[in-house]
Amino acid sequence: MVERADSSESNAVLVDANAQVESFRQTRNNRRSELVEDYVELIADLLDHDHEARQVDIAQRLGVAQPTVAKMLKRLATEGLVQQRRYRGIFLTVEGKNLAEKSRERHQIVEAFLCALGISPETARIDAEGIEHHVSAETLRAFTTFLEQTPQKGGMAVAATVRKI
Amino acid sequence: MVERADSSESNAVLVDANAQVESFRQTRNNRRSELVEDYVELIADLLDHDHEARQVDIAQRLGVAQPTVAKMLKRLATEGLVQQRRYRGIFLTVEGKNLAEKSRERHQIVEAFLCALGISPETARIDAEGIEHHVSAETLRAFTTFLEQTPQKGGMAVAATVRKI
DNA sequence: TCTTAATTATAGCAATGGCTATGATTGCAC
DNA sequence: GTGCAATCATAGCCATTGCTATAATTAAGA
Ligand SMILES: [Mn+2]
Ligand SMILES: [Mn+2]
Ligand SMILES: [Mn+2]
Ligand SMILES: [Mn+2]
Numbered sequence: 509m510v511e512r513a514d515s516s517e518s519n520a521v522l523v524d525a526n527a528q529v530e531s532f533r534q535t536r537n538n539r540r541s542e543l544v545e546d547y548v549e550l551i552a553d554l555l556d557h558d559h560e561a562r563q564v565d566i567a568q569r570l571g572v573a574q575p576t577v578a579k580m581l582k583r584l585a586t587e588g589l590v591q592q593r594r595y596r597g598i599f600l601t602v603e604g605k606n607l608a609e610k611s612r613e614r615h616q617i618v619e620a621f622l623c624a625l626g627i628s629p630e631t632a633r634i635d636a637e638g639i640e641h642h643v644s645a646e647t648l649r650a651f652t653t654f655l656e657q658t659p660q661k662g663g664m665a666v667a668a669t670v671r672k673i
Numbered sequence: 674m675v676e677r678a679d680s681s682e683s684n685a686v687l688v689d690a691n692a693q694v695e696s697f698r699q700t701r702n703n704r705r706s707e708l709v710e711d712y713v714e715l716i717a718d719l720l721d722h723d724h725e726a727r728q729v730d731i732a733q734r735l736g737v738a739q740p741t742v743a744k745m746l747k748r749l750a751t752e753g754l755v756q757q758r759r760y761r762g763i764f765l766t767v768e769g770k771n772l773a774e775k776s777r778e779r780h781q782i783v784e785a786f787l788c789a790l791g792i793s794p795e796t797a798r799i800d801a802e803g804i805e806h807h808v809s810a811e812t813l814r815a816f817t818t819f820l821e822q823t824p825q826k827g828g829m830a831v832a833a834t835v836r837k838i
Numbered sequence: 839t840c841t842t843a844a845t846t847a848t849a850g851c852a853a854t855g856g857c858t859a860t861g862a863t864t865g866c867a868c
Numbered sequence: 869g870t871g872c873a874a875t876c877a878t879a880g881c882c883a884t885t886g887c888t889a890t891a892a893t894t895a896a897g898a
Pocket of ligand 3: 710711714776780802805
């Protein structure tokens with residue numbers, strides 16, 4: 509790339525290039541773990557509710573085909589997050605449980621935060637499903653602080669999104 | 674999938690299946706437009722700043738290789754969002770400009786909102802790059818309202834993130 | 839037991855988004 | 869004008885995430 513001396517001729521201002529590339533890289537990384545997080549979280553939910561998590565149930569809840577789930581579960585098993593018992597469904601390893609619990613907590617905080625902002629539960633549910641994967645630890649703390657400072661709305665929102673025992 | 678009568682045996686509560694699948698579907702759709710939005714927004718920024726947007730500059734700012742950009746630009750041209758002038762760089766069509774402006778405004782609001790929450794500018798920048806694509810119109814309105822209700826912090830944050838003329 | 843329905847696995851395809859290596863053009867400086 | 873450096877295009881590779889169609893296996897009921 510060539511350096512252009514006439515850059516300052518324009519009054520438009522660009523973000524620092526190094527900073528911007530860092531943002532894009534981090535976002536691409538987050539994108540790669542989105543699916544994994546949603547899978548283990550959903551599996552944990554199904555296990556809590558039904559005491560089992562079958563491929564067909566996971567597929568139905570995600571809105572994808574069963575072979576798509578089969579392929580992803582193989583990957584999760586390779587990564588040591590789940591254990592497949594033949595025709596008995598999927599179970600989480602310790603590592604998988606940890607990731608599921610972390611993802612679930614973050615998901616609930618994000619969703620409750622959106623509700624506390626006055627967003628409708630339906631929209632909060634939909635938006636949280638995507639936003640959660642791009643919320644850093646610092647942002648999650650800010651969301652939590654905000655929820656604590658608005659106890660009524662925040663409290664109700666948290667209660668409304670609780671999905672575990 | 675088999676119906677299980679013992680579902681109520683557990684005290685764990687699952688979100689409604691139809692609602693959940695709608696969330697996942699919407700999130701997958703958003704994921705598909707993420708890259709497109711980032712590209713047109715970045716191209717608009719480069720055009721405002723440098724009066725041209727070359728593949729190498731786009732690649733450098735995104736942190737990807739130049740052929741990756743070439744392939745994506747071909748797709749954007751097919752979709753009628755950009756126009757490639759041979760060895761003169763990339764330009765936005767009217768449709769591309771509209772999408773870029775919409776994406777840029779949403780991006781700025783999200784980033785300013787995070788700053789107004791007390792999140793550091795660096796973290797706000799990184800998180801906003803991913804979050805923006807999953808923010809619905811309703812959530813964007815809620816963010817805007819929040820910014821208007823916290824004029825000092827919000828105003829400063831917005832000023833700090835302005836990147837256009 | 840044995841038959842069947844549920845469950846899971848596999849094969850084969852497509853689209854997307856990365857990469858490196860290399861070739862082709864063009865613009866500009868000399 | 870010519871040559872070189874910059875810019876862009878292309879080929880070929882891989883991984884991921886989807887799909888449909890179909891086979892294989894298992895659990896369970898008659
Ligand atoms: Mn989630
Ligand atoms: Mn999610
Ligand atoms: Mn953006
Ligand atoms: Mn972005």
